[in-house]
Amino acid sequence: MSDHSSGLAHGYPYLFDRQALRAQLAVVDRIPGVAKPDPILKVSNMEREFGGLKAVDVRHLEVQRGAITALIGPNGAGKTTFFNLITGFDRPSASHSGPTGWEFNGRSLKHTGAATVARSGMVRTFQLTKVLSRMTVVDNMMLGAQDQPGEGFLLSFLRPVWGPRDKAIRERALELLQRFKLYEKKDDYAGSLSGGQRKLLEMARALMSNPSLVMLDEPMAGVNPALTQSLLDHVQELRDDGTTVLFVEHDMHMVRFISDWVVVMAEGRIVAEAPPAEVMKDQAVIDAYLGAHHDTDLGDDALLAEGESLDALVAQGAGQITRRGRGARQDG
Amino acid sequence: MDFLQSLVIDFGQAAFSPLTAAFIIAAIGLNVHFGFTGLLNFGQAAFMLVGAYGFAISQKFGAPLWAAVIIAMIAAAIFALILGLPALRLRGDYLAIVTIAAAEIVRIVGANSVLQPITGGVLGVARSSYAKEFESLSPFGDGIARIGPYAKPWTAGGDSIWLRVVGFGLVILFALLVWLVTRGPWGRVLKAIREDEDAARSLGKNVYARKLQALVVGGVVGGFGGIIYALSASVQPDSLGRTTTYLIWTCLLLGGAATVFGPILGSVIYFVGRIAIQDLARQFIPPEIMNSQQVPQFTWILVGVGLMLIVIFRPQGILGNRKEMAFE
Numbered sequence: 001m002s003d004h005s006s007g008l009a010h011g012y013p014y015l016f017d018r019q020a021l022r023a024q025l026a027v028v029d030r031i032p033g034v035a036k037p038d039p040i041l042k043v044s045n046m047e048r049e050f051g052g053l054k055a056v057d058v059r060h061l062e063v064q065r066g067a068i069t070a071l072i073g074p075n076g077a078g079k080t081t082f083f084n085l086i087t088g089f090d091r092p093s094a095s096h097s098g099p100t101g102w103e104f105n106g107r108s109l110k111h112t113g114a115a116t117v118a119r120s121g122m123v124r125t126f127q128l129t130k131v132l133s134r135m136t137v138v139d140n141m142m143l144g145a146q147d148q149p150g151e152g153f154l155l156s157f158l159r160p161v162w163g164p165r166d167k168a169i170r171e172r173a174l175e176l177l178q179r180f181k182l183y184e185k186k187d188d189y190a191g192s193l194s195g196g197q198r199k200l201l202e203m204a205r206a207l208m209s210n211p212s213l214v215m216l217d218e219p220m221a222g223v224n225p226a227l228t229q230s231l232l233d234h235v236q237e238l239r240d241d242g243t244t245v246l247f248v249e250h251d252m253h254m255v256r257f258i259s260d261w262v263v264v265m266a267e268g269r270i271v272a273e274a275p276p277a278e279v280m281k282d283q284a285v286i287d288a289y290l291g292a293h294h295d296t297d298l299g300d301d302a303l304l305a306e307g308e309s310l311d312a313l314v315a316q317g318a319g320q321i322t323r324r325g326r327g328a329r330q331d332g
Numbered sequence: 333m334d335f336l337q338s339l340v341i342d343f344g345q346a347a348f349s350p351l352t353a354a355f356i357i358a359a360i361g362l363n364v365h366f367g368f369t370g371l372l373n374f375g376q377a378a379f380m381l382v383g384a385y386g387f388a389i390s391q392k393f394g395a396p397l398w399a400a401v402i403i404a405m406i407a408a409a410i411f412a413l414i415l416g417l418p419a420l421r422l423r424g425d426y427l428a429i430v431t432i433a434a435a436e437i438v439r440i441v442g443a444n445s446v447l448q449p450i451t452g453g454v455l456g457v458a459r460s461s462y463a464k465e466f467e468s469l470s471p472f473g474d475g476i477a478r479i480g481p482y483a484k485p486w487t488a489g490g491d492s493i494w495l496r497v498v499g500f501g502l503v504i505l506f507a508l509l510v511w512l513v514t515r516g517p518w519g520r521v522l523k524a525i526r527e528d529e530d531a532a533r534s535l536g537k538n539v540y541a542r543k544l545q546a547l548v549v550g551g552v553v554g555g556f557g558g559i560i561y562a563l564s565a566s567v568q569p570d571s572l573g574r575t576t577t578y579l580i581w582t583c584l585l586l587g588g589a590a591t592v593f594g595p596i597l598g599s600v601i602y603f604v605g606r607i608a609i610q611d612l613a614r615q616f617i618p619p620e621i622m623n624s625q626q627v628p629q630f631t632w633i634l635v636g637v638g639l640m641l642i643v644i645f646r647p648q649g650i651l652g653n654r655k656e657m658a659f660e
């Protein structure tokens with residue numbers, strides 16, 4: 001299920017112990033671009049211009065292996081563009097401040113196509129979901145798996161070659177669908193799913209290959225609060241099993257609830273990095289991120305307290321949904 | 333009663349003619365492109381022409397039959413690579429433009445008088461110069477077969493039983509192969525590419541390589557359609573032009589893209605339907621209103637209208653799944 005060796009391969013034991021991981025991060029300096037004890041992803045001098053507008057202008061960023069890192073920032077901050085650049089769906093513009101480069105698990109991804117990036121263990125989802133409409137939900141899921149020899153033309157004639165692997169893939173797909181509450185929909189066309197169900201399907205599909213880093217672009221936008229809680233639990237389990245998570249999210253409650261580290265982006269730049277409890281107190285964040293919206297609720301400290309209840313989260317979440325729903329439409 | 337009888341006889345002739353087999357095979361190839369992978373190939377007739385040329389010219393210059401077939405396959409594959417290597421890197425519409433243009437180039441170059449000694453120019457390659465070895469392989473011997481109302485030569489000519497057996501044998505073979513490869517993981521990746529290339533990429537699928545494969549596979553199948561076409565008539569560049577491509581599309585959309593039997597059913601219904609319109613028009617429209625030269629033109633108009641009606645009212649074709657169309 002998990003890739004336990006990935007941490008060890010680089011001389012660091014994977015920190016399955018969440019408290020130890022957080023303790024390690026607690027002593028990291030609170031400056032944008034700070035080095036991490038064990039980075040799985042390192043990015044330097046990544047810029048992307050859209051006709052004069054600098055959508056992304058990142059000097060340096062490291063993502064800690066084994067951590068759940070949240071990437072937050074106002075609309076148009078460049079988060080999605082940054083995701084696109086890292087995963088090979090977009091190419092950086094020439095940088096003026098130093099050599100552009102990014103490496104994943106110690107391997108440079110500078111000239112790597114999107115498919116190869118995914119195969120190397122970094123799988124992303126899209127803010128605007130990309131489900132395969134005229135395919136069934138379970139077929140969507142099965143496409144997320146790797147190492148299926150039958151995807152080659154010649155071997156696809158030989159069912160004995162790919163049949164057993166396909167069966168295993170299907171079992172895993174159904175297991176994930178159970179967890180994501182999509183099992184009943186398994187034989188429906190993905191095009192018939194609702195917006196929230198599509199988000200769920202895409203996230204589940206990304207997990208099919210047991211990626212070592214999963215990058216989720218607003219995974220919970222439009223997902224109902226009760227399910228959000230169970231998915232948050234699932235994301236934490238993923239982490240505990242050895243998957244690093246980097247996610248974009250506007251819902252501060254969720255960010256505070258599950259992330260070990262928060263990176264704040266504004267106008268293309270990384271303006272702050274810190275553990276979640278601290279990040280909202282940072283003056284640079286309040287200035288850049290809030291701007292005029294000083295009254296915006298940036299999440300409740302009470303949620304971080306021990307013994308928080310699902311009820312509390314659902315109550316908070318219900319308020320969030322309407323706000324997020326509006327945001328999502330503006331993004332589209 | 334006489335009219336009905338001759339109508340039914342014409343139906344049988346149209347449904348099981350070698351030409352129909354050639355179209356079915358070409359439509360099966362196009363189905364791999366468009367139906368399963370979403371590739372817009374508007375030059376399938378050129379794949380037929382390239383296959384037909386490859387086969388006919390190598391036979392004409394003395395290559396044995398098996399070699400001529402392999403050369404035809406290689407020629408169609410190379411044609412697919414020439415089109416696909418540059419165009420498949422771009423978005424889908426570019427392939428459409430490139431295939432239209434390339435099909436015209438192949439047709440015009442083939443018809444060029446400079447190439448007369450090889451391609452025969454506008455007149456093409458005569459059937460007699462490449463059909464002999466094929467006919468010599470017939471197990472049926474000479475003579476005329478009488479099956480019900482039909483009297484067909486066993487072996488000789490483009491309307492023989494032997495050519496029908498081979499043509500429809502290939503139809504069954506290719507339908508089977510398409511079924512085999514598209515039910516498995518390869519077909520699943522093709523459909524993913526059809527639905528959303530970026531999604532397929534994000535799941536680690538090599539989209540470019542798979543599209544190229546699909547273009548080559550469908551193109552080579554189209555080349556076989558060209559061989560059967562050549563054996564049923566002759567290799568004339570102008571008879572495998574835009575109109576033929578358009579007819580192959582009609583057959584595919586009529587039967588239902590992305591289904592295994594769609595191309596077969598679509599082609600048979602198309603040929604039978606055209607004969608029906610023609611016979612009915614000849615029978616019931618007085619010559620003062622429409623003379624016999626105008627009837628085929630009238631038929632073409634109705635075929636065009638028919639294609640429009642399919643696309644509007646049954647976009648999934650006869651065998652396609654209505655539900656799928658809801659998510660276009």
Ligand SMILES: Nc1ncnc2c1ncn2[C@@H]1O[C@H](COP(=O)(O)OP(=O)(O)OP(=O)(O)O)[C@@H](O)[C@H]1O
Pocket residue numbers: 050053055073074075076077078079080081082127331
């Ligand atoms: N293809 C494009 N062409 C031109 N401008 C673009 C393009 N993609 C993004 N931009 C611009 O780049 C900036 C960053 O966009 P991006 O989608 O990365 O923001 P984001 O941080 O993901 O925002 P949100 O939270 O709303 O999703 C925006 O100002 C946007 O207008």
Ligand SMILES: [Mg+2]
Pocket residue numbers: 079080081127217
């Ligand atoms: Mg975004």
